[in-house]
Amino acid sequence: MSSAAIATAIEGSGLEMTKLEVLIVEDNSADSELTLHTLRRGGFEVCAEVVQTPEEFRQGVRSKPPDVVLADYNLGRWRGMEALEILRNEGLDIPMILVSGALGDATAVECIKQGATDYVLKDSLARLPAAVRRALQEKRLRQERSQAQAELAKRLQELAKSNAELEQFAYVASHDLQEPLRMVASYTQLLSERYRGKLDEQADKYIQYAMDGALRMQALIQDLLAFSRVGRLGTERQSADCSQVIDGALKSLGAALEASGAKVKHESLPTVMANVVQLRQLFQNLIGNAIKFRGTAAPEIRIEAERRGDEWEFSVADNGIGIAPEHGAEIFTVFSRLHTREEYPGNGIGLAICKKIVEQQGGKIWVESQPGAGATFKFTWLAATEPQQERAREEVKGDEYHAASLAG
Numbered sequence: 001m002s003s004a005a006i007a008t009a010i011e012g013s014g015l016e017m018t019k020l021e022v023l024i025v026e027d028n029s030a031d032s033e034l035t036l037h038t039l040r041r042g043g044f045e046v047c048a049e050v051v052q053t054p055e056e057f058r059q060g061v062r063s064k065p066p067d068v069v070l071a072d073y074n075l076g077r078w079r080g081m082e083a084l085e086i087l088r089n090e091g092l093d094i095p096m097i098l099v100s101g102a103l104g105d106a107t108a109v110e111c112i113k114q115g116a117t118d119y120v121l122k123d124s125l126a127r128l129p130a131a132v133r134r135a136l137q138e139k140r141l142r143q144e145r146s147q148a149q150a151e152l153a154k155r156l157q158e159l160a161k162s163n164a165e166l167e168q169f170a171y172v173a174s175h176d177l178q179e180p181l182r183m184v185a186s187y188t189q190l191l192s193e194r195y196r197g198k199l200d201e202q203a204d205k206y207i208q209y210a211m212d213g214a215l216r217m218q219a220l221i222q223d224l225l226a227f228s229r230v231g232r233l234g235t236e237r238q239s240a241d242c243s244q245v246i247d248g249a250l251k252s253l254g255a256a257l258e259a260s261g262a263k264v265k266h267e268s269l270p271t272v273m274a275n276v277v278q279l280r281q282l283f284q285n286l287i288g289n290a291i292k293f294r295g296t297a298a299p300e301i302r303i304e305a306e307r308r309g310d311e312w313e314f315s316v317a318d319n320g321i322g323i324a325p326e327h328g329a330e331i332f333t334v335f336s337r338l339h340t341r342e343e344y345p346g347n348g349i350g351l352a353i354c355k356k357i358v359e360q361q362g363g364k365i366w367v368e369s370q371p372g373a374g375a376t377f378k379f380t381w382l383a384a385t386e387p388q389q390e391r392a393r394e395e396v397k398g399d400e401y402h403a404a405s406l407a408g
Contacts, residue, residue: 017045020132023060024050025071025083026099031122035070035099042129054078058086065092068132073100073111073119084115093142095135099128178221185214227334227349230278230356239384240276242269242283242314246303249284253291260291262299269305270312273384278357283316285350286377290318292344295372311363312383317376323369331367354379 020039026032032050039046049066051057052075060066069087071080084096098111098119108119117135120128188211196204246266250257257264264287272279283303290301300319305312323331323338330336332355337348358365358379369375 018043018133020044020046020068021064021066022046022048023057023066023069024048025052025057025069025075025080026050027052027072027075031072031099034122034125035128038125038128039132042132044129044132054082054086057083058090061087061090061092061094065094067094068135069094069096070099070128071096073098073103073107081111081114081116088115093139095139097128097131097135099125178218178225181214181218181221185211185218188214227353227356230353230360237273237275239271240274240279241271242279242305245274245276245280246283246287249280249287252280252284253288256288256291260294260299262291262294262301264301264303266303269303269314270307271384272312272381274361274381278360282354282357282379285354286316289350289377290316290320290375293318293320293375295319295321307383308380310383311380313378313380315376315378317374319374322371322373323367323375324371325369328367328369332365 022039024032024035026035029050032048036046036048049060049064051060061069069083071083073080080096080098080100087094087096095117096115098108098116099122100119101122103111103119103121111119117138118131120131188207192204192207192211195207243266246264246269250264256262287301287303291299297319302317303314304317305314307313327338331338331348332351333348334352335348336352354377355365358381362382363380365377365379367375367377
């Protein structure tokens with residue numbers, strides 16, 4: 001049956017012809033014709049070029065890259081799999097199907113492993129149209145996935161740039177606002193001290209409102225500065241013994257611990273790679289949060305760590321007032337508060353800082369709690385690898401040697 005007759009038969013059947021640019025690597029003209037005939041019977045409107053040598057193949061893919069390559073496995077002077085290497089060297093993502101007279105299972109599997117899309121035996125050419133359609137579909141999905149990944153990478157880059165700009169703006173704005181706000185607070189306080197009782201009661205009330213508002217704004221700006229510094233200062237990491245880091249945090253919380261009668265217990269905790277200042281701030285914020293939101297009993301706080309794969313899972317548990325599960329995500333938002341300032345002081349920045357510190361290190365943080373039953377804050381932290389720990393030990397030895405040399 002001629003090509004025109006095949007096309008007429010397919011058209012009469014209601015099937016739509018699919019245009020196909022194909023490059024055939026074959027040294028037998030009869031086999032080439034049989035391959036083209038099979039493709040046309042399978043519903044393809046084929047535009048084909050037949051080549052026999054590596055040079056002809058390289059020229060063919062350069063001049064007009066095909067939709068698919070059909071290559072005989074054994075061509076005498078070279079093998080069809082060498083065409084795959086040429087495609088790679090040319091940087092072309094073109095499906096290649098081996099069409100061979102005889103190909104053992106072991107050889108076929110090895111060819112697929114090396115990158116061939118599929119193989120079809122010449123005595124089973126009826127499989128060829130389906131194999132070609134499958135190869136083209138896989139290529140289309142591969143291109144769509146690549147485009148989606150490229151678009152995602154672009155969006156992530158834009159988001160990172162936007163976040164960096166916002167962080168820089170927050171830092172600069174809050175830093176520059178401190179001085180004029182300090183002036184407002186200072187002079188409002190001076191007005192209060194100098195004219196309290198000399199004006200009417202309403203004036204005293206207005207001055208007090210202004211002074212309270214200025215002081216709250218100062219606290220907000222200082223918290224915003226602290227939040228923005230997390231992203232700016234958290235890149236340098238070193239070996240950090242979590243037990244020692246917590247001891248440092250407890251010293252900073254000495255007054256609050258004494259006033260509340262809080263007891264903090266922790267077993268031997270792991271050593272991790274971290275920015276020590278930020279890790280101390282993380283534990284200090286979580287312990288301070290447990291002290292602040294305590295119940296009628298003295299706070300009891302327990303800190304533990306459990307190895308889970310390549311991460312450590314830390315937990316900071318307390319016996320405080322607890323948190324309703326529906327507020328579990330909300331409390332990590334900047335300036336989020338579940339209570340009035342009269343009930344509990346603060347601007348709702350501490351847990352947001354904790355979240356930023358943990359996520360900056362690739363971890364996650366969450367809370368498990370019920371109202372009146374205390375809260376357990378958990379976060380993950382990447383475990384230090386043995387080479388990192390060894391480098392950290394060598395750095396400590398070097399520091400000790402340097403200190404001893406100076407002392408001598």
